[in-house]
Amino acid sequence: MIIKNVSLKNYRNYENLNIHFSNQMNIISGNNGQGKTNLLESLVYLSLTRSHRINEDKKLIKDNQPFSKIQSTIQTKDKEYVLQTIIHPNGKSLIVNDIPIKKTSEFVGILNVILFSPDDLFLFNDLPKERRKLINQEITKVNKKYLNALNQFQNILKDRNNLLKRDKLDENYLNVLDEKLIENEIIIIQERKKFIELMNQTITSIYQDISNDPTKIEIEYKSCIENLDDIKNELIHLYQNIRNKDIEYHVTTEGIHREDIIFKMNGQPLIQIASQGQKRMTILSFKLALIEYIKKQTNENPVLLLDDVLSELDDIHQKNLLKRLAGENQCIITTTEIHKFDGMNFKEYEIKDGKIIGGMQ
Numbered sequence: 001m002i003i004k005n006v007s008l009k010n011y012r013n014y015e016n017l018n019i020h021f022s023n024q025m026n027i028i029s030g031n032n033g034q035g036k037t038n039l040l041e042s043l044v045y046l047s048l049t050r051s052h053r054i055n056e057d058k059k060l061i062k063d064n065q066p067f068s069k070i071q072s073t074i075q076t077k078d079k080e081y082v083l084q085t086i087i088h089p090n091g092k093s094l095i096v097n098d099i100p101i102k103k104t105s106e107f108v109g110i111l112n113v114i115l116f117s118p119d120d121l122f123l124f125n126d127l128p129k130e131r132r133k134l135i136n137q138e139i140t141k142v143n144k145k146y147l148n149a150l151n152q153f154q155n156i157l158k159d160r161n162n163l164l165k166r167d168k169l170d171e172n173y174l175n176v177l178d179e180k181l182i183e184n185e186i187i188i189i190q191e192r193k194k195f196i197e198l199m200n201q202t203i204t205s206i207y208q209d210i211s212n213d214p215t216k217i218e219i220e221y222k223s224c225i226e227n228l229d230d231i232k233n234e235l236i237h238l239y240q241n242i243r244n245k246d247i248e249y250h251v252t253t254e255g256i257h258r259e260d261i262i263f264k265m266n267g268q269p270l271i272q273i274a275s276q277g278q279k280r281m282t283i284l285s286f287k288l289a290l291i292e293y294i295k296k297q298t299n300e301n302p303v304l305l306l307d308d309v310l311s312e313l314d315d316i317h318q319k320n321l322l323k324r325l326a327g328e329n330q331c332i333i334t335t336t337e338i339h340k341f342d343g344m345n346f347k348e349y350e351i352k353d354g355k356i357i358g359g360m361q
C-alpha cells in the first residue's frame with residue numbers, strides 16, 4: 001500500500017502541514033527537534049490509533065490548541081481510503097471516507113506501517129510485557145479473530161481475578177470462567193505459535209543477508225504450556241494444577257498474559273552473548289521478517305517508516321538495508337544527514353520547526 005499524502009493540523013509542533021509522498025523512497029531530513037519523529041508518529045497513529053511514544057493522546061495536540069487532526073489518503077491494491085483522526089483533550093474521533101467509525105478495530109490495520117526506531121533495541125531488555133505488546137500489536141493488525149479473542153480474554157481474566165479476591169469462592173462460577181478463558185487462549189496460542197513459526201522461517205536468512213554474518217537467529221516461544229500440539233488439554237491441565245495456588249494468591253498466576261519470547265543466536269539467549277551491533281542487526285531482521293509476515297497475511301506491502309536508524313549503521317550495513325528496502329515497499333526515512341543516499345532514487349524534504357523548507361514537494 002501507499003500513503004499518498006498526509007496533512008497535519010495542530011499536531012505536536014505542526015500547525016499546518018501538507019505533504020505528498022513518492023510511491024518509493026522518501027527522505028525527510030532536518031536537525032534534531034524539528035518534527036521528523038512527530039511526522040512518522042502521526043502515521044503510526046493512523047495505523048494503530050495510538051502513538052508509539054506516549055500513552056496520553058492529549059500531548060499530541062499542539063500546545064495551546066483545542067484539537068489536533070491527522071488526515072491521509074491511502075491507496076491499497078483495490079481501494080482508496082481517506083483516514084482522519086481528530087484528537088480532542090477528552091478522546092478521539094476516527095473517520096474513514098467521511099464516515100465516523102465507532103469501533104477502533106474497524107480502523108486499525110487499514111493503514112499498515114512498520115516503524116524502525118533506535119528505541120527498538122530496548123525490546124531485548126524490556127519486561128516480557130513489552131514483547132507481548134509488540135506481538136499482540138502485529139497480529140491484531142492483520143487478524144480480527146485474534147483481536148477479538150484477546151479482548152474477550154482480558155475481560156474474562158478481570159472477572160476471574162475479581163472472583164479470586166472474594167472471601168467466599170464460587171467454584172462453579174470459576175469453572176465457567178476457566179472454560180471461557182481456555183476457549184480464547186486456544187486461539188491466542190495458536191496464532192502466536194503461527195506468527196513465531198513464520199518469523200523463524202525468514203529471520204536467519206534476512207540477518208545473514210544484511211549483516212554478512214553466518215549467525216543463526218531464532219525466536220523461541222515461551223508459552224504457558226509445554227506441548228503446543230495439544231493446546232486444549234494442556235490448558236485444561238494447567239488451570240486444574242494452578243487452581244489452589246490461584247485461590248491462595250487471589251490472582252490468575254499463569255496464562256497467555258504471562259508469556260514471552262526469547263531471541264536466540266546460534267541457540268544461546270541473545271541477551272547474554274550478542275554485541276550491540278548484533279542486537280541492532282537482529283532487531284532490523286525482526287522488522288524485515290515482519291514485512292514478510294504482513295505481506296503473507298494481507299497480500300499488501302506495508303509502508304516502512306525508518307526513524308533515524310541509518311545513522312547507527314556503518315556504510316556497508318546501510319547499503320545492505322537500503323538495497324533490501326528499495327523496490328517493493330514505500331519507505332519514509334528520516335535522517336539528520338543527507339549525503340548517504342548517493343545513487344538512489346528518492347524524493348527529498350527538509351523539515352525545520354514543523355515546516356517544509358526545502359526539497360521537492
Ligand SMILES: Nc1ncnc2c1ncn2[C@@H]1O[C@H](COP(=O)(O)OP(=O)(O)O)[C@@H](O)[C@H]1O
Binds near residue numbers: 034063
Ligand atoms: N504538543 C506539542 N506542541 C508543540 N510542540 C511540541 C509538542 N510535542 C512536541 N513538540 C515539539 O516537537 C519537537 C520534537 O520533534 P521531534 O519530531 O521529536 O524531532 P526530531 O526532528 O528530532 O525527530 C520539540 O521541539 C518539541 O518541543
Ligand SMILES: [Mg+2]
Binds near residue numbers: 033036
Ligand atoms: Mg527524532
